[in-house]
Amino acid sequence: MRRRVSVAFVALSALALCLVSANAQDQAQTQGEALMPPSRLADAYRGMIVCEKAPGAADILRVPLDIAVRGNKVQFARPLFNRRGTWVLGNEIGSGSVDTNGKVQMASTWEVGSVIGRGNYSGTLSAGGGTLSGTQSWHGSEDEARTRSCHIALVPAAYSQRAEAKQ
Amino acid sequence: MYVCEKLPTTRNILRAPLDLEVKGDSARFARPLFNLDGSRVVGNELASGTVDANGRLHLTSRWNYLGNTSNAEYSGTLTSTGGTLTGTQTWTGPGGGEPIRRTCTVAVVPTSAKAPSPSQHQ
Numbered sequence: 001m002r003r004r005v006s007v008a009f010v011a012l013s014a015l016a017l018c019l020v021s022a023n024a025q026d027q028a029q030t031q032g033e034a035l036m037p038p039s040r041l042a043d044a045y046r047g048m049i050v051c052e053k054a055p056g057a058a059d060i061l062r063v064p065l066d067i068a069v070r071g072n073k074v075q076f077a078r079p080l081f082n083r084r085g086t087w088v089l090g091n092e093i094g095s096g097s098v099d100t101n102g103k104v105q106m107a108s109t110w111e112v113g114s115v116i117g118r119g120n121y122s123g124t125l126s127a128g129g130g131t132l133s134g135t136q137s138w139h140g141s142e143d144e145a146r147t148r149s150c151h152i153a154l155v156p157a158a159y160s161q162r163a164e165a166k167q
Numbered sequence: 168m169y170v171c172e173k174l175p176t177t178r179n180i181l182r183a184p185l186d187l188e189v190k191g192d193s194a195r196f197a198r199p200l201f202n203l204d205g206s207r208v209v210g211n212e213l214a215s216g217t218v219d220a221n222g223r224l225h226l227t228s229r230w231n232y233l234g235n236t237s238n239a240e241y242s243g244t245l246t247s248t249g250g251t252l253t254g255t256q257t258w259t260g261p262g263g264g265e266p267i268r269r270t271c272t273v274a275v276v277p278t279s280a281k282a283p284s285p286s287q288h289q
Binding site: 046047048049050051052053059060062064123126128129130131132133148149150151152153154155156157158 | 168169170173179248250251269270273274275277278
């Protein structure tokens with residue numbers, strides 16, 4: 001299980017960074033210097049997302065989450081699991097924006113089987129890291145609406161660029 | 168979860184589970200301390216502090232490892248659905264010198280007392 005999660009996480013990270021890179025290139029071609037980044041932000045953050053226990057799940061959710069920053073655009077990714085947490089079913093990949101003060105807004109949509117989920121998160125990033133909070137909502141198998149709160153803790157990725165030296 | 172920046176002496180950023188307990192206007196948390204390559208638990212960080220009527224938290228901790236002393240301070244906000252904290256660890260070596268600082272962030276959600284051991288779901 002741990003190896004499977006690790007492999008999925010690495011693949012997810014690479015996927016997210018590739019997507020952001022491609023998106024940044026597209027944006028650069030169309031917007032030119034509009035990609036000026038909020039000052040002093042790292043280009044990549046890593047951390048964890050923690051969510052309330054979902055109905056039918058054995059416990060709260062704690063999984064790794066990556067954020068890539070390209071100009072004023074952000075993109076994040078984290079693995080999606082089955083209810084028992086024994087299998088990776090896919091990824092939650094979302095995107096959004098960050099303003100010059102580090103205020104972040106992100107949204108996502110994912111689909112697993114017949115379940116369609118949505119996420120909305122907001123918070124603040126700085127050179128040293130940041131936190132975001134938000135809500136996930138989805139319709140369960142019996143079409144009942146479900147909502148839960150999630151919180152995200154982040155620090156700059158170990159070898160990210162533009163991060164201020166902290167030591 | 169507890170997430171900290173990479174230190175020059177560590178292999179990567181730190182990600183560790185953290186439990187936070189609130190009783191009245193007092194709050195405390197605990198999380199495992201690891202050796203420099205993250206391969207062994209060498210102790211615990213125990214922080215304590217206060218929470219006000221608006222959910223504003225302020226906690227501090229102090230511990231020693233390999234002759235280094237860390238003082239940490241955290242603040243944030245807690246609601247009925249969880250919350251986040253941000254803080255700073257300040258490391259001082261046995262010989263003094265310039266302290267090393269790193270940012271740490273925390274994300275928590277409520278859990279029942281009967282919850283099983285930590286795991287990953289959905």
